[in-house]
Amino acid sequence: MAECLLELHPEKTKIVYCKDANRRGTYPVLRGWIQYYGRFHRSVLINVLRAIDYALVHWAQRKYKTLHGRKARAWAWLNGVRARQPGLFPHWSLEGG
Numbered sequence: 172m173a174e175c176l177l178e179l180h181p182e183k184t185k186i187v188y189c190k191d192a193n194r195r196g197t198y199p200v201l202r203g204w205i206q207y208y209g210r211f212h213r214s215v216l217i218n219v220l221r222a223i224d225y226a227l228v229h230w231a232q233r234k235y236k237t238l239h240g241r242k243a244r245a246w247a248w249l250n251g252v253r254a255r256q257p258g259l260f261p262h263w264s265l266e267g268g
C-alpha cells in the first residue's frame with residue numbers, strides 16, 4: 172500500500188473472508204471421497220456425487236430469483252456452468268460424473 176502512497180487506518184482495517192479459501196478446503200475433501208469410494212464403493216460414489224449436484228441446484232434456487240421454484244431451469248443452469256467450467260468441482264471432470 173505504501174507504493175501507492177496509501178495508508179490503512181488501524182481501527183477500520185479488517186481482514187475479510189476469502190471465498191477461495193473455502194474452496195481450497197472443500198476441494199481436497201471431495202477429491203478424497205472420489206478416490207476412496209471410487210475404488211471400493213462405486214455405486215455409493217455415484218449417489219454421493221448426485222447428492223452434491225442436488226445440493227448445488229437447491230443452492231442456486233435460493234440464490235437466484237429466476238430459478239426459484241423452477242427445478243428444470245435450475246438443472247439447466249447447473250449443466251451450463253458445468254459445460255463452461257468443468258474443473259470447478261472435481262466430480263465434474265469424471266466421465267459421466
